[in-house]
Amino acid sequence: MHESGYDLESLAWRLRAIVGEENVLVDEPMSEHTTFKVGGPADLYAIPDDPEEIRDVLRECEESGVPHFVLGYGSDLLVSDEGYRGVIIALGDDLVGVTMEDDEMTCEAGVGLKEASEMACELGLSGLEFACGIPGSVGGACYMNAGAYDGCMADVLKCVRVLGADGTQDTLDVDELDLGYRHSRIADEGMIVLSATFDLHHGNPEKIRETMDELTRQREEKQPLDLPSAGSTFKRPEGFFVGKLVTDAGLRGYQSGGAAVSKKHAGFVVNVDHATAADVHAVIEHVQDEVERQFGVRLEPEIRFLG
DSSP, X not given: OOTTSSOHHHHHHHHHHHHOGGGEEEEEEGGGSSTTOOOOEEEEEEOOOSHHHHHHHHHHHHHHTOOEEEESSOTTEEEOTTOEEEEEXXXXXXXXXXXXXXTEEXXXXXXXXXXXXXXXXXTTEESOGGGGGOOSBHHHHHHXXXXXXXXXXXXXXXEEEEEOTTSOEEEEEGXXXXXXXXXXHHHHTTOEEEEEEEEOEEOOHHHHHHHHHHHHHHHHHHSOTTSOBOSOOBOOOTTOOHHHHHHHTTOTTOEETTEEEOSSOTTOEEEOSSOOHHHHHHHHHHXXXXXXXXXXXXXXXXXXXXX
Protein backbone atom coordinates (compact mmCIF):
# COMPACT_ATOMS: atom_id res chain seq x y z
CA MET A 1 0.00 0.00 0.00
CA HIS A 2 1.35 3.42 -0.99
CA GLU A 3 1.81 6.17 1.60
CA SER A 4 -1.08 8.00 -0.09
CA GLY A 5 -3.42 5.20 0.97
CA TYR A 6 -3.83 3.35 -2.34
CA ASP A 7 -2.12 0.49 -4.10
CA LEU A 8 0.19 2.31 -6.51
CA GLU A 9 1.41 -0.81 -8.28
CA SER A 10 -2.08 -2.14 -8.89
CA LEU A 11 -3.32 1.23 -10.17
CA ALA A 12 -0.31 1.57 -12.48
CA TRP A 13 -1.09 -1.87 -13.91
CA ARG A 14 -4.75 -0.93 -14.53
CA LEU A 15 -3.80 2.39 -16.17
CA ARG A 16 -1.28 0.64 -18.42
CA ALA A 17 -4.08 -1.63 -19.60
CA ILE A 18 -5.87 1.53 -20.77
CA VAL A 19 -3.10 3.68 -22.27
CA GLY A 20 -0.27 1.23 -22.90
CA GLU A 21 2.83 0.15 -20.99
CA GLU A 22 5.03 3.04 -22.14
CA ASN A 23 2.40 5.70 -21.34
CA VAL A 24 2.35 5.33 -17.55
CA LEU A 25 5.39 6.70 -15.73
CA VAL A 26 6.10 6.23 -12.01
CA ASP A 27 7.57 9.02 -9.83
CA GLU A 28 7.81 11.33 -12.83
CA PRO A 29 9.51 14.66 -11.91
CA MET A 30 7.07 17.50 -12.56
CA SER A 31 9.96 19.89 -13.08
CA GLU A 32 10.15 18.25 -16.53
CA HIS A 33 6.57 19.24 -17.32
CA THR A 34 6.18 22.82 -16.10
CA THR A 35 7.56 26.03 -17.57
CA PHE A 36 8.75 27.05 -14.07
CA LYS A 37 11.07 23.99 -14.17
CA VAL A 38 10.29 23.17 -10.54
CA GLY A 39 8.23 20.47 -8.85
CA GLY A 40 8.74 17.07 -7.23
CA PRO A 41 7.57 13.69 -8.54
CA ALA A 42 4.03 12.66 -9.41
CA ASP A 43 3.13 9.18 -8.18
CA LEU A 44 1.84 8.28 -11.65
CA TYR A 45 1.94 10.17 -14.95
CA ALA A 46 -0.50 8.84 -17.56
CA ILE A 47 -0.54 9.87 -21.22
CA PRO A 48 -3.85 9.06 -22.95
CA ASP A 49 -4.00 9.64 -26.70
CA ASP A 50 -7.72 9.96 -27.37
CA PRO A 51 -10.92 11.05 -25.59
CA GLU A 52 -11.94 7.46 -24.78
CA GLU A 53 -8.65 6.82 -23.00
CA ILE A 54 -9.00 10.10 -21.09
CA ARG A 55 -12.49 9.04 -19.98
CA ASP A 56 -11.33 5.58 -18.93
CA VAL A 57 -8.31 6.91 -17.00
CA LEU A 58 -10.56 9.40 -15.18
CA ARG A 59 -13.06 6.67 -14.36
CA GLU A 60 -10.30 4.41 -13.03
CA CYS A 61 -8.96 7.21 -10.81
CA GLU A 62 -12.41 8.05 -9.49
CA GLU A 63 -13.39 4.44 -8.82
CA SER A 64 -10.07 3.93 -7.02
CA GLY A 65 -10.55 7.13 -5.00
CA VAL A 66 -7.20 8.46 -6.21
CA PRO A 67 -6.59 12.21 -6.67
CA HIS A 68 -5.93 13.23 -10.28
CA PHE A 69 -5.01 16.37 -12.17
CA VAL A 70 -5.33 17.10 -15.89
CA LEU A 71 -2.17 18.70 -17.29
CA GLY A 72 -1.67 20.68 -20.49
CA TYR A 73 1.62 22.49 -21.05
CA GLY A 74 2.16 23.25 -17.36
CA SER A 75 2.64 26.91 -18.27
CA ASP A 76 0.52 28.30 -15.41
CA LEU A 77 1.43 25.73 -12.78
CA LEU A 78 3.60 25.63 -9.66
CA VAL A 79 4.01 22.07 -8.35
CA SER A 80 5.26 21.64 -4.78
CA ASP A 81 8.72 20.27 -4.04
CA GLU A 82 7.05 17.20 -2.55
CA GLY A 83 5.34 16.53 -5.87
CA TYR A 84 1.83 15.19 -6.38
CA ARG A 85 0.26 12.24 -4.57
CA GLY A 86 -1.99 10.92 -7.29
CA VAL A 87 -2.23 10.65 -11.07
CA ILE A 88 -1.25 13.36 -13.53
CA ILE A 89 -3.25 12.96 -16.76
CA ALA A 90 -1.15 14.58 -19.47
CA LEU A 91 -3.01 15.88 -22.53
CA GLY A 92 -0.22 17.89 -24.12
CA ASP A 93 1.65 14.95 -25.67
CA ASP A 94 -0.74 13.20 -28.03
CA LEU A 95 -3.90 15.28 -28.56
CA VAL A 96 -2.40 17.43 -31.32
CA GLY A 97 -4.68 17.03 -34.33
CA VAL A 98 -5.69 20.07 -36.41
CA THR A 99 -8.42 20.29 -39.05
CA MET A 100 -9.60 23.14 -41.27
CA GLU A 101 -12.90 24.07 -42.85
CA ASP A 102 -13.17 27.40 -44.70
CA ASP A 103 -12.20 30.01 -42.08
CA GLU A 104 -12.61 27.71 -39.08
CA MET A 105 -9.71 25.87 -37.47
CA THR A 106 -10.25 23.06 -34.97
CA CYS A 107 -7.35 22.12 -32.69
CA GLU A 108 -7.18 19.28 -30.22
CA ALA A 109 -6.43 20.27 -26.63
CA GLY A 110 -2.72 19.45 -26.74
CA VAL A 111 -1.90 21.76 -29.64
CA GLY A 112 0.27 24.67 -28.53
CA LEU A 113 -1.36 28.07 -28.76
CA LYS A 114 1.77 29.47 -30.43
CA GLU A 115 1.62 26.67 -33.01
CA ALA A 116 -2.08 27.34 -33.62
CA SER A 117 -1.39 31.02 -34.32
CA GLU A 118 1.49 30.06 -36.65
CA MET A 119 -0.71 27.67 -38.60
CA ALA A 120 -3.45 30.28 -38.90
CA CYS A 121 -0.91 32.79 -40.22
CA GLU A 122 0.41 30.35 -42.84
CA LEU A 123 -3.15 29.74 -44.00
CA GLY A 124 -3.88 33.48 -44.22
CA LEU A 125 -6.37 33.37 -41.34
CA SER A 126 -6.52 36.30 -38.94
CA GLY A 127 -7.73 36.41 -35.33
CA LEU A 128 -5.12 34.43 -33.40
CA GLU A 129 -2.29 36.95 -33.72
CA PHE A 130 -2.60 37.92 -30.03
CA ALA A 131 -1.79 34.31 -29.07
CA CYS A 132 1.55 34.11 -30.89
CA GLY A 133 3.54 34.32 -27.66
CA ILE A 134 1.27 32.61 -25.13
CA PRO A 135 3.17 29.49 -23.98
CA GLY A 136 0.17 27.28 -23.14
CA SER A 137 -1.93 24.65 -24.88
CA VAL A 138 -5.26 25.24 -26.59
CA GLY A 139 -7.00 23.28 -23.84
CA GLY A 140 -5.42 25.29 -21.05
CA ALA A 141 -6.11 28.54 -22.90
CA CYS A 142 -9.84 27.73 -23.09
CA TYR A 143 -9.84 26.69 -19.43
CA MET A 144 -8.61 30.11 -18.28
CA ASN A 145 -9.69 32.29 -21.23
CA ALA A 146 -6.06 33.15 -21.89
CA GLY A 147 -5.28 36.46 -23.50
CA ALA A 148 -2.66 39.04 -24.36
CA TYR A 149 -2.39 42.36 -26.18
CA ASP A 150 -6.11 43.20 -26.03
CA GLY A 151 -7.16 39.80 -27.39
CA CYS A 152 -8.43 36.69 -25.63
CA MET A 153 -9.93 33.29 -26.37
CA ALA A 154 -13.47 34.62 -25.99
CA ASP A 155 -12.88 36.79 -29.07
CA VAL A 156 -12.06 33.90 -31.42
CA LEU A 157 -13.68 30.76 -30.05
CA LYS A 158 -16.68 29.34 -31.85
CA CYS A 159 -17.17 26.23 -29.72
CA VAL A 160 -15.35 23.78 -27.48
CA ARG A 161 -15.65 20.01 -27.28
CA VAL A 162 -15.49 18.94 -23.64
CA LEU A 163 -15.53 15.82 -21.51
CA GLY A 164 -17.84 16.31 -18.55
CA ALA A 165 -17.34 15.03 -15.02
CA ASP A 166 -19.84 12.24 -15.81
CA GLY A 167 -17.70 10.98 -18.71
CA THR A 168 -19.95 12.22 -21.51
CA GLN A 169 -18.77 14.43 -24.37
CA ASP A 170 -20.53 17.63 -25.33
CA THR A 171 -19.97 20.58 -27.64
CA LEU A 172 -20.51 23.98 -26.04
CA ASP A 173 -20.85 27.20 -28.03
CA VAL A 174 -18.75 30.15 -26.90
CA ASP A 175 -21.75 31.89 -25.35
CA GLU A 176 -22.30 28.86 -23.10
CA LEU A 177 -18.78 29.04 -21.64
CA ASP A 178 -19.20 32.06 -19.31
CA LEU A 179 -15.80 33.40 -20.38
CA GLY A 180 -14.46 36.28 -18.30
CA TYR A 181 -11.07 37.55 -17.18
CA ARG A 182 -9.04 34.36 -16.59
CA HIS A 183 -12.30 32.52 -15.95
CA SER A 184 -14.59 29.98 -17.62
CA ARG A 185 -17.43 27.61 -16.94
CA ILE A 186 -15.00 24.87 -18.00
CA ALA A 187 -12.92 25.56 -14.89
CA ASP A 188 -15.96 26.04 -12.63
CA GLU A 189 -17.47 22.68 -13.56
CA GLY A 190 -14.28 20.65 -13.86
CA MET A 191 -14.70 19.89 -17.55
CA ILE A 192 -11.82 18.72 -19.72
CA VAL A 193 -11.28 20.41 -23.07
CA LEU A 194 -10.85 17.89 -25.89
CA SER A 195 -10.76 20.35 -28.80
CA ALA A 196 -11.58 23.95 -29.68
CA THR A 197 -12.90 25.46 -32.91
CA PHE A 198 -11.72 28.98 -33.74
CA ASP A 199 -13.84 31.30 -35.87
CA LEU A 200 -11.20 33.20 -37.86
CA HIS A 201 -11.35 35.35 -40.99
CA HIS A 202 -9.28 35.52 -44.15
CA GLY A 203 -6.60 38.18 -44.24
CA ASN A 204 -3.33 39.12 -45.87
CA PRO A 205 -0.69 36.62 -44.65
CA GLU A 206 2.04 39.28 -44.83
CA LYS A 207 0.03 41.69 -42.65
CA ILE A 208 -0.79 38.88 -40.19
CA ARG A 209 2.92 38.04 -39.99
CA GLU A 210 3.82 41.70 -39.47
CA THR A 211 1.38 41.93 -36.55
CA MET A 212 2.76 38.74 -34.98
CA ASP A 213 6.35 39.90 -35.44
CA GLU A 214 5.53 43.21 -33.76
CA LEU A 215 3.80 41.50 -30.82
CA THR A 216 6.76 39.13 -30.49
CA ARG A 217 9.15 42.10 -30.50
CA GLN A 218 7.15 43.81 -27.75
CA ARG A 219 7.06 40.62 -25.71
CA GLU A 220 10.80 40.02 -26.05
CA GLU A 221 11.52 43.62 -25.16
CA LYS A 222 9.36 43.70 -22.04
CA GLN A 223 9.22 40.15 -20.68
CA PRO A 224 11.89 37.88 -19.12
CA LEU A 225 11.56 35.13 -21.72
CA ASP A 226 15.11 33.92 -21.07
CA LEU A 227 14.21 32.61 -17.61
CA PRO A 228 11.76 29.87 -16.54
CA SER A 229 8.46 31.27 -15.27
CA ALA A 230 4.72 30.72 -15.48
CA GLY A 231 4.09 33.96 -17.32
CA SER A 232 2.27 36.73 -15.47
CA THR A 233 2.29 35.67 -11.83
CA PHE A 234 -0.68 37.76 -10.67
CA LYS A 235 -4.09 38.66 -12.04
CA ARG A 236 -4.59 42.31 -12.91
CA PRO A 237 -6.45 44.05 -10.04
CA GLU A 238 -9.16 46.41 -11.20
CA GLY A 239 -7.80 49.91 -11.67
CA PHE A 240 -4.13 48.93 -11.27
CA PHE A 241 -1.19 47.46 -13.15
CA VAL A 242 0.64 44.65 -11.35
CA GLY A 243 4.10 45.61 -12.61
CA LYS A 244 3.72 49.20 -11.40
CA LEU A 245 2.41 48.16 -7.97
CA VAL A 246 5.29 45.73 -7.46
CA THR A 247 7.87 48.25 -8.71
CA ASP A 248 6.44 51.07 -6.57
CA ALA A 249 6.61 48.72 -3.57
CA GLY A 250 10.37 48.49 -4.16
CA LEU A 251 10.26 44.80 -5.04
CA ARG A 252 11.69 44.70 -8.57
CA GLY A 253 14.54 42.18 -8.35
CA TYR A 254 13.53 40.95 -4.88
CA GLN A 255 14.95 37.42 -4.45
CA SER A 256 14.42 34.48 -2.11
CA GLY A 257 16.59 31.44 -2.75
CA GLY A 258 16.61 30.75 -6.47
CA ALA A 259 13.40 32.66 -7.27
CA ALA A 260 13.06 36.40 -7.87
CA VAL A 261 10.81 39.18 -9.09
CA SER A 262 12.01 39.84 -12.62
CA LYS A 263 14.08 42.99 -13.05
CA LYS A 264 12.77 43.22 -16.61
CA HIS A 265 9.04 42.96 -15.77
CA ALA A 266 7.98 43.14 -12.13
CA GLY A 267 4.76 41.23 -12.86
CA PHE A 268 6.78 38.03 -13.36
CA VAL A 269 8.33 35.79 -10.72
CA VAL A 270 11.18 33.88 -12.37
CA ASN A 271 13.44 30.94 -11.66
CA VAL A 272 16.88 32.56 -11.66
CA ASP A 273 19.00 29.81 -10.11
CA HIS A 274 17.62 26.30 -9.58
CA ALA A 275 14.67 27.58 -7.58
CA THR A 276 12.51 25.32 -5.47
CA ALA A 277 8.73 25.65 -5.30
CA ALA A 278 9.23 26.90 -1.74
CA ASP A 279 11.44 29.72 -3.09
CA VAL A 280 8.75 30.73 -5.59
CA HIS A 281 6.07 30.61 -2.88
CA ALA A 282 8.20 32.79 -0.61
CA VAL A 283 8.61 35.46 -3.30
CA ILE A 284 4.90 35.41 -4.20
CA GLU A 285 3.81 35.74 -0.56
CA HIS A 286 6.29 38.53 0.17
CA VAL A 287 5.09 40.48 -2.87
CA GLN A 288 1.44 39.98 -1.87
CA ASP A 289 2.10 41.11 1.71
CA GLU A 290 4.20 44.14 0.79
CA VAL A 291 1.87 45.41 -1.94
CA GLU A 292 -1.10 45.02 0.40
CA ARG A 293 0.75 46.74 3.27
CA GLN A 294 1.81 49.68 1.13
CA PHE A 295 -1.17 50.11 -1.19
CA GLY A 296 -4.06 48.15 0.32
CA VAL A 297 -4.32 45.89 -2.75
CA ARG A 298 -4.12 42.10 -2.35
CA LEU A 299 -2.69 40.56 -5.51
CA GLU A 300 -4.35 37.30 -6.55
CA PRO A 301 -2.11 34.70 -8.22
CA GLU A 302 -2.84 33.92 -11.85
CA ILE A 303 -0.83 30.71 -11.58
CA ARG A 304 -2.26 27.53 -10.11
CA PHE A 305 -0.70 25.56 -7.24
CA LEU A 306 -0.53 21.79 -7.13
CA GLY A 307 0.65 19.39 -4.44
